[in-house]
Amino acid sequence: MPLSGASKPDRAPVRATIEQPSYIKDHRKRLRERFLIGGPDAIPEYELLELLLFRGIPRRDVKPVARQLLETFGDFNSVITAPIGRLRAAKGIGSSAIIELKIVEAAAQRLSRARMMNKPIISGWNALLDYCHTVMAHRETEQFRVLYLNTKNMILADECAGSGTVNHVPVYPREIIKRCLDLSATAVILVHNHPTGDPTPSQADIDMTERIEHAARVFDIALHDHVIIGRERELSFRASGLL
Numbered sequence: 001m002p003l004s005g006a007s008k009p010d011r012a013p014v015r016a017t018i019e020q021p022s023y024i025k026d027h028r029k030r031l032r033e034r035f036l037i038g039g040p041d042a043i044p045e046y047e048l049l050e051l052l053l054f055r056g057i058p059r060r061d062v063k064p065v066a067r068q069l070l071e072t073f074g075d076f077n078s079v080i081t082a083p084i085g086r087l088r089a090a091k092g093i094g095s096s097a098i099i100e101l102k103i104v105e106a107a108a109q110r111l112s113r114a115r116m117m118n119k120p121i122i123s124g125w126n127a128l129l130d131y132c133h134t135v136m137a138h139r140e141t142e143q144f145r146v147l148y149l150n151t152k153n154m155i156l157a158d159e160c161a162g163s164g165t166v167n168h169v170p171v172y173p174r175e176i177i178k179r180c181l182d183l184s185a186t187a188v189i190l191v192h193n194h195p196t197g198d199p200t201p202s203q204a205d206i207d208m209t210e211r212i213e214h215a216a217r218v219f220d221i222a223l224h225d226h227v228i229i230g231r232e233r234e235l236s237f238r239a240s241g242l243l
Helices: 022-038 045-056 063-073 076-080 084-089 095-116 125-136 173-183 203-218
Strands: 143-149 155-163 187-193 222-229 234-236
Touching (some): 045 063, 125 222
Antiparallel strands (some): 222 234
């Protein structure tokens, strides 16, 4: 007989396993099969977004969530690049789903960056533009990046030199030149985005580019270009006759 007052052995709480409803399970299976057979072009944006949300939202119908995200942010790219704070505010999406979206964003950036590295910029110009659009086109605030090049016009470093507001980013020519000297860079390409979507340069953009060019010239550092990234297109200062 057990002693009076003796504690009972601990027992792990029993948790009920919540199964997916059959209609959700079947829909997910069909969508995955259609994606594997036809590829991304075989499904619309909201279904591609559904595929991403399956892991983060395992037991609910994610179609309404996918459609709501697209309605809120505009398109697939804008969803996966949306700030985490804005995603948290979206209805029906939690931390697990946000992580899945951000994994895809990080993978896209690394893939596009890999395509432009270790090759001369002239031969990899389109890859560079693809990378810049991937990283910057859907940002809601301005970001200023600098690509530092060696004597063979290959990228030594790709660095963010500043982040700002919806229409301004602080840039310091002295810091850019100092970094050139640290890296033994002989040329730079400047890149920043316009969250409005219109890559037309402002007078402030033109003045800032001139200051950086003048500072670089003192140290025999070439300013190859300044590219402004918009939502759908970009503008090259060099091609536009502004450099």
